Amino acid sequence: xSQNGPVIRRSSPQIAQVSSISSTMLDVIxxxxxxxxxxxxxxxxxxxxxxLVSVAACVGAEYGYRRLMGLSNTVGDLSACVTGLLLAMxxxxxxxxxxxxxxxVFSIVxxxxxxxxxxxxxxNPALAGRALLCTFPGLMTTWVDAFQKTPLFGAxxxxxxxTPMALLHAGALPDLTLSxxxxxxxxxxxGGAPVFMLLLGGVYLVGRRVISPRIPLSYLGTVALxxxxxxxxxGGALAWMTAQLCSGGLVLGAVFMASDxxxxxxxxxxxxxFGMGCGVLTVLLRYFGSYPDGVGWAILTMNCCVWLLxxxxxxxxxxxxxxxxVRGWAEHxxxxxxxxxxxxxxxxxxxxxxxxxxxxxxYLDELRGTVRQLAALAAVFAVTCGMVFGVHRATxxxxxxxxxxxxxxxxxxVMPQAxxxxxxxxxxxxxxxxxxxxxxxxxxGYCVEVQANGFGGVLTAVVGVNTNGEVTGVAxxxxxxxxxxxxxxxxxxxxxxxxxxxxxxxxxxxxxxEAVSGATATSEAVTSCVNQALAIVASLDxxxxxxxxDGEV
Amino acid sequence: xxxxQLAGIxxxxxxxxxxxxxxxxxxxxxxxxxxDPLDAWRTGYSLxxxxxxxxxxxxxxxxxxxxFALSYFQTLAFALTGPLVVAGLRYFLRTCIPELSxxxxxxxxxxxxxxxxxxxxxxxxxxGYGPGGAFLYALFGxxxxxxxxxxxxxxxxxxxxxxxxxxxxxxxxxxxxxxLMALSLVGFYGLHLS
Numbered sequence: 001x002s003q004n005g006p007v008i009r010r011s012s013p014q015i016a017q018v019s020s021i022s023s024t025m026l027d028v029i030x031x032x033x034x035x036x037x038x039x040x041x042x043x044x045x046x047x048x049x050x051x052l053v054s055v056a057a058c059v060g061a062e063y064g065y066r067r068l069m070g071l072s073n074t075v076g077d078l079s080a081c082v083t084g085l086l087l088a089m090x091x092x093x094x095x096x097x098x099x100x101x102x103x104x105v106f107s108i109v110x111x112x113x114x115x116x117x118x119x120x121x122x123x124n125p126a127l128a129g130r131a132l133l134c135t136f137p138g139l140m141t142t143w144v145d146a147f148q149k150t151p152l153f154g155a156x157x158x159x160x161x162x163t164p165m166a167l168l169h170a171g172a173l174p175d176l177t178l179s180x181x182x183x184x185x186x187x188x189x190x191g192g193a194p195v196f197m198l199l200l201g202g203v204y205l206v207g208r209r210v211i212s213p214r215i216p217l218s219y220l221g222t223v224a225l226x227x228x229x230x231x232x233x234x235g236g237a238l239a240w241m242t243a244q245l246c247s248g249g250l251v252l253g254a255v256f257m258a259s260d261x262x263x264x265x266x267x268x269x270x271x272x273x274f275g276m277g278c279g280v281l282t283v284l285l286r287y288f289g290s291y292p293d294g295v296g297w298a299i300l301t302m303n304c305c306v307w308l309l310x311x312x313x314x315x316x317x318x319x320x321x322x323x324x325x326v327r328g329w330a331e332h333x334x335x336x337x338x339x340x341x342x343x344x345x346x347x348x349x350x351x352x353x354x355x356x357x358x359x360x361x362x363y364l365d366e367l368r369g370t371v372r373q374l375a376a377l378a379a380v381f382a383v384t385c386g387m388v389f390g391v392h393r394a395t396x397x398x399x400x401x402x403x404x405x406x407x408x409x410x411x412x413x414v415m416p417q418a419x420x421x422x423x424x425x426x427x428x429x430x431x432x433x434x435x436x437x438x439x440x441x442x443x444x445g446y447c448v449e450v451q452a453n454g455f456g457g458v459l460t461a462v463v464g465v466n467t468n469g470e471v472t473g474v475a476x477x478x479x480x481x482x483x484x485x486x487x488x489x490x491x492x493x494x495x496x497x498x499x500x501x502x503x504x505x506x507x508x509x510x511x512x513x514e515a516v517s518g519a520t521a522t523s524e525a526v527t528s529c530v531n532q533a534l535a536i537v538a539s540l541d542x543x544x545x546x547x548x549x550d551g552e553v
Numbered sequence: 554x555x556x557x558q559l560a561g562i563x564x565x566x567x568x569x570x571x572x573x574x575x576x577x578x579x580x581x582x583x584x585x586x587x588x589d590p591l592d593a594w595r596t597g598y599s600l601x602x603x604x605x606x607x608x609x610x611x612x613x614x615x616x617x618x619x620x621f622a623l624s625y626f627q628t629l630a631f632a633l634t635g636p637l638v639v640a641g642l643r644y645f646l647r648t649c650i651p652e653l654s655x656x657x658x659x660x661x662x663x664x665x666x667x668x669x670x671x672x673x674x675x676x677x678x679x680x681g682y683g684p685g686g687a688f689l690y691a692l693f694g695x696x697x698x699x700x701x702x703x704x705x706x707x708x709x710x711x712x713x714x715x716x717x718x719x720x721x722x723x724x725x726x727x728x729x730x731x732x733l734m735a736l737s738l739v740g741f742y743g744l745h746l747s
Binding site for chain 1: 729739745
């Protein structure tokens with residue numbers, strides 16, 4: 001070999017690596033730009049302002065934290081920019097400017113940097129920031145329709161309208177064509193609406209080999225399959241499936257958040273299981289949960305289970321096929337189970353019965369040890385029982401009096417025309433208890449205790465219905481609604497609008513009550529309670545045979 | 554109770570009212586259970602078995618108390634039922650199935666006064682579940698607690714908990730991790746099947 005130039009000696013590897021963390025993140029940013037542009041077109045320049053604030057907050061938080069802790073500056077790897085972008089894109093355009101700042105600082109500092117920075121967090125930072133913001137009542141629930149003018153500064157006064165996701169959550173099919181859904185010409189999260197652009201970005205990322213298509217495909221495939229098998233609304237299964245796939249943050253979450261390297265499983269089987277698990281949880285939350293969109297919560301929950309998934313999918317021995325490992329594991333299980341034997345106990349009563357001079361002295365000796373052990377416990381138990389019994393005897397009357405007084409105030413609230421209440425033995429499905437209210441002129445009506453599902457759990461209410469089938473009053477006795485948001489729909493001012501109504505009360509249209517904006521689930525729960533009570537009283541069977549059960553009224 | 558209602562109870566016990574992450578009830582005194590995933594699994598299945606037996610026993614005790622109008626003894630009766638069930642189970646395993654006793658005994662002793670078992674009994678009595686509902690609630694509640702404990706222990710294994718500022722190392726970062734796991738379950742609050 002003739003040497004024409006200097007011999008360059010290098011150590012391996014000798015192929016220059018083009019991709020780095022910053023180039024990968026730059027690819028992700030490029031993939032998000034079409035969606036961002038579409039969002040600006042749909043929702044106005046406030047989108048850009050919010051995105052800039054979010055990115056600045058994330059980058060500033062990362063720089064500030066690393067600087068304060070004396071660590072190396074990692075802002076150059078652009079991961080904080082991506083977090084800021086994704087966080088901003090999952091917000092509504094009506095979000096105040098402090099929201100992305102709070103979410104960004106939380107996601108960068110607590111979720112990412114506290115665990116060691118890039119590549120060492122276990123939860124997706126952007127989604128965790130979004131989840132934190134979701135716990136602020138009212139922040140993530142004001143969605144505006146596309147092409148509304150939302151001002152750059154000042155109070156956002158736009159008309160909030162039901163997004164496709166809200167309609168799907170209520171079981172109705174949104175009235176949009178496929179192209180409208182794909183292009184995002186409807187309300188929703190800033191970056192979640194333009195589905196077509198997000199898919200373009202996803203194809204770009206897969207083509208550049210930044211993300212593996214396994215998780216997005218398994219996620220979207222599971223959601224598609226489940227929504228196809230269990231459709232709702234009256235447009236057919238296929239229309240329901242496409243509407244579900246194109247609404248909410250599903251494509252954004254599946255392509256950009258569920259495919260994050262650090263917070264997803266490493267093994268292929270684990271990744272498929274991760275995608276499937278996300279899909280199942282998303283559909284479960286969309287159908288039965290309180291929040292309209294379950295994508296963020298599903299991905300976060302699966303982020304916590306990544307260790308289990310990797311463990312389930314990891315082969316035990318290197319160089320041996322996976323089924324060998326599974327077979328070995330099953331064999332180990334079988335051997336472990338086979339080691340468990342049932343040993344019949346040797347019952348030895350009166351083992352020492354024959355000992356001692358007197359008959360039974362051996363038996364007493366055997367007992368003495370056990371009695372000595374348990375004597376202290378028995379004494380404590382006896383004293384406690386006595387105390388409970390004594391307190392009960394002393395406070396029994398007072399307790400009953402207080403309970404009666406409470407029931408009387410409840411009656412006054414629920415059925416002001418009645419002066420006396422009496423429990424009835426009538427039973428009806430859905431009624432926890434039926435109490436009759438009387439005054440001087442006879443039976444006024446029935447107070448029915450019913451339950452309905454509110455936002456945070458079960459809501460129990462007592463509804464008074466008079467003999468004409470009209471509501472006399474509503475009182476909520478137990479609820480788990482958000483203080484300040486849902487409880488607005490439980491105040492007496494709101495509940496008084498049910499008085500005098502009859503028939504089936506709806507939330508819109510004829511015979512409607514005005515729902516409290518921001519507390520729709522709670523208002524609907526109260527309305528459902530009232531409707532149940534009206535139906536129960538209308539079909540109450542007071543003539544039939546009454547079975548009195550001992551101990552119950 | 555209908556199948557949908559029972560399924561709703563099971564789902565609620567598993568996700569929206571997870572004993573460890575939402576109701577914060579199953580956090581026992583055994584720290585090893587939150588460090589080692591295998592120990593978390595053993596504590597989990599011990600807790601599940603204790604919860605199921607305690608739930609059924611407490612349901613029976615509650616019915617007896619209500620029948621004899623002694624409902625004011627409910628707290629005392631449930632407080633005794635839990636440890637008695639655990640003691641009985643440990644005695645039974647020690648005499649009849651020694652291999653299981655060898656594996657489960659220390660985990661069983663740590664769940665003697667676990668709030669999840671006694672909390673199950675009280676919640677079942679308060680909500681008036683039937684025996685089927687009680688069984689499902691305890692079974693899926695225990696399963697949810699097991700998964701939560703295993704995930705937490707796995708996270709402690711895999712995730713570096715010493716990269717935070719020194720004032721956060723130790724208990725604070727553990728609590729933050731548990732809090733982030735609980736944050737992910739906030740979306741399941743109010744989940745209902747009907």
